[in-house]
């Protein structure tokens with residue numbers, strides 16, 4: 001029994017070593033990717049449901065590793081959060097998205113705004129509001145050209161800097177969007193405590209919309225909450241025109257999803273915008 005116990009233990013410990021080694025290797029690779037500019041942003045258009053105009057674009061990070069290939073953000077964002085690289089990654093994403101927006105405008109494309117996703121730990125950094133202000137001014141952009149997407153994990157965060165940082169960013173006139181709205185247990189509490197201008201209905205609701213009456217009742221409640229608080233409400237993950245029509249009929253303001261376009265590299269988004277005369 002003793003030997004088999006030890007054997008089992010060493011088996012697990014080897015397994016854990018392997019995982020730890022893999023993680024360390026990935027961490028080193030991410031560090032290098034940031035240094036060597038192997039990360040990219042893709043942009044997904046957001047469409048105003050009333051008039052079909054472009055409302056804005058969301059910037060989403062992409063990592064193509066020279067050997068492994070594409071590593072999805074659901075893998076490398078949590079890794080960046082755990083190994084202390086998320087500050088650097090978000091600084092890069094903010095700068096790159098603002099540079100790209102300014103570049104589009106210079107070349108005559110009327111992109112109204114760009115949204116950037118930030119992680120809860122980014123708000124521990126008291127210098128974030130200044131970084132945002134500097135980045136906007138470097139590219140001669142207005143605060144209202146930028147939207148920062150945040151998630152409910154911010155509320156779980158007890159770091160005292162978080163609320164101050166959020167308040168400072170809001171005070172500059174940068175819009176805050178609540179991402180994945182409806183998935184957390186405290187979505188409504190969040191609305192009372194944070195200065196958000198935009199709600200993003202989570203795509204799980206959009207997915208079930210056509211076949212489930214209870215889901216339609218909930219999405220109807222969400223747009224009513226948004227309207228009464230004068231928030232822009234964006235529906236995510238819109239994949240077909242049935243979903244689009246249902247959301248439009250309920251009064252949703254903006255839609256985003258594969259029905260219109262997947263997230264695209266900047267040059268391809270540019271082509272898409274010109275083709276659709278947006």
Ligand code: C2E
Pocket residue numbers: 044059060061062072073074077093117118119179180203236237238239256257258259262263
């Ligand atoms: P998210 O912010 O909720 O982004 C929406 C996700 O839905 C994106 O996945 C997008 O590609 C995908 N999507 C768009 N349209 C559709 C659709 O019609 N149907 C479906 N099923 N999916 C659609 P992606 O790009 O893989 O990103 C996953 C998550 O990774 C994001 O979720 C966000 O939480 C995180 N993420 C991505 N880029 C960044 C970043 O630069 N910083 C931070 N902190 N997080 C990021």
Ligand code: CA
Pocket residue numbers: 058117149179
């Ligand atoms: Ca988002």
Ligand code: CA
Pocket residue numbers: 179180200202203236
């Ligand atoms: Ca989302």
Ligand code: CA
Pocket residue numbers: 179180
């Ligand atoms: Ca998400």
